[in-house]
Amino acid sequence: MQQSAVDAVLRGLKKAGVTVACYLPDSLFKPLYPALDADPDIRTIRVTNEGEGAAICGGVFLSGKRAVLVMENSGLRASVEPLARMGLGAGIPVVMLMSYRGELGENNWWAIPHGITMEPVLDALRIPYRVVREEDEIERGITDAYDWSYASYYHSAVALGGSVVR
Amino acid sequence: MKRYDCMKALAARLDNELVILSLGASVDEWYNAAPHMRTASLFQQQLGCVTPEAFGLAVGLPHRRIVSLDTDGGMMFNLGILATVGNEQPKNLFIVVWDNEMYQSIGGPPTHTASGRVDIAAIARGAGIDEAHTARTIEEFDAHCAAGLAIDAPYLVVAKVAGTVQPDIKRKHSDGREDKYIFVRHVEASEGITIMGPSEHN
Numbered sequence: 001m002q003q004s005a006v007d008a009v010l011r012g013l014k015k016a017g018v019t020v021a022c023y024l025p026d027s028l029f030k031p032l033y034p035a036l037d038a039d040p041d042i043r044t045i046r047v048t049n050e051g052e053g054a055a056i057c058g059g060v061f062l063s064g065k066r067a068v069l070v071m072e073n074s075g076l077r078a079s080v081e082p083l084a085r086m087g088l089g090a091g092i093p094v095v096m097l098m099s100y101r102g103e104l105g106e107n108n109w110w111a112i113p114h115g116i117t118m119e120p121v122l123d124a125l126r127i128p129y130r131v132v133r134e135e136d137e138i139e140r141g142i143t144d145a146y147d148w149s150y151a152s153y154y155h156s157a158v159a160l161g162g163s164v165v166r
Numbered sequence: 167m168k169r170y171d172c173m174k175a176l177a178a179r180l181d182n183e184l185v186i187l188s189l190g191a192s193v194d195e196w197y198n199a200a201p202h203m204r205t206a207s208l209f210q211q212q213l214g215c216v217t218p219e220a221f222g223l224a225v226g227l228p229h230r231r232i233v234s235l236d237t238d239g240g241m242m243f244n245l246g247i248l249a250t251v252g253n254e255q256p257k258n259l260f261i262v263v264w265d266n267e268m269y270q271s272i273g274g275p276p277t278h279t280a281s282g283r284v285d286i287a288a289i290a291r292g293a294g295i296d297e298a299h300t301a302r303t304i305e306e307f308d309a310h311c312a313a314g315l316a317i318d319a320p321y322l323v324v325a326k327v328a329g330t331v332q333p334d335i336k337r338k339h340s341d342g343r344e345d346k347y348i349f350v351r352h353v354e355a356s357e358g359i360t361i362m363g364p365s366e367h368n
Contacts, residue, residue, distance in 0.1 A: 020226070043225065045250065046250070049246055051214070052250065055219050055244075056218045057222060059186070059220060059221060059225070059226070061222075062222070062223050062226070062349065062350060063353070063361075064226060064227075064357065064359045065225075067222065085211065085212040085215060086212065089212070089342040090210065090343055090346045091343050
């Protein structure tokens with residue numbers, strides 16, 4: 001992930017009003033995490049699993065602040081239970097930013113399940129998402145996700161793939 | 167020690183706090199034990215989500231005391247949150263774990279704490295929450311509430327309670343979605359903020 005893409009993510013998050021980022025680090029977003037930690041406008045919270053991060057983001061929503069859950073797309077599978085309960089049961093939204101592991105171009109065998117399951121899992125939860133593979137579409141992708149989630153009070157996701165993360 | 171009696175003791179100490187609570191029979195008990203806190207309490211049906219949501223709320227409202235009413239089953243579902251709270255050290259989060267050693271809402275099969283070997287307070291201390299205690303009497307529980315609601319550090323108390331449910335209490339009628347709106351409007355009014363505002367166009 002290039003520094004310019006990291007900068008675009010930070011611009012998008014700030015434009016969307018995000019002040020809290022929960023994350024479990026991964027390799028494709030490797031430079032993003034220290035950039036989030038170093039940003040004075042964003043409080044980062046490291047979590048033990050992505051489902052815990054989703055629930056923390058839900059609590060941040062209830063406070064009136066805006067949070068983002070940052071993770072590899074495998075974290076989506078770990079988040080399904082809290083996402084289903086909060087989103088479908090109560091209307092508490094979580095906006096997710098995930099790296100697209102396992103799409104075409106992937107050369108790690110262990111990442112193949114992440115590519116095969118990500119979009120079907122999002123569809124099963126009826127979570128709208130956008131796959132962004134161009135750097136100049138990152139910022140708009142993030143702000144669009146927040147606009148939608150704060151109109152629907154439901155989850156949305158942005159997956160960064162292609163040359164943005166490789 | 168009965169959970170309902172503990173709730174009455176805790177409720178008497180609450181005024182401006184916000185509460186997130188767990189699923190099961192404790193929902194109706196809290197609804198009756200703390201009628202003045204109904205709009206300030208988010209009744210959630212989420213095993214493993216209660217304390218993480220309460221922590222997120224505490225992060226967003228650092229000037230306000232947040233109370234998590236979690237359970238043995240709920241806490242065992244997601245022990246990782248204890249490590250996150252231990253690392254983050256929120257100054258305004260008071261966690262109560264109602265430990266009746268059973269999954270009460272489905273008829274009472276045992277949780278892991280029923281063995282007598284699993285100690286949630288000890289796990290919490292090991293995760294970095296220095297103030298993590300176990301209460302076995304109302305007096306002990308009430309003293310921990312007083313301390314936990316005043317301290318500038320995360321505070322956890324495991325309340326060892328009986329598996330009984332307070333009889334003949336009023337049932338809460340609202341579902342999770344209505345509960346969310348009631349709670350959010352309470353936070354908006356009491357904080358003077360907008361969380362769920364108007365659309366661009368009507």
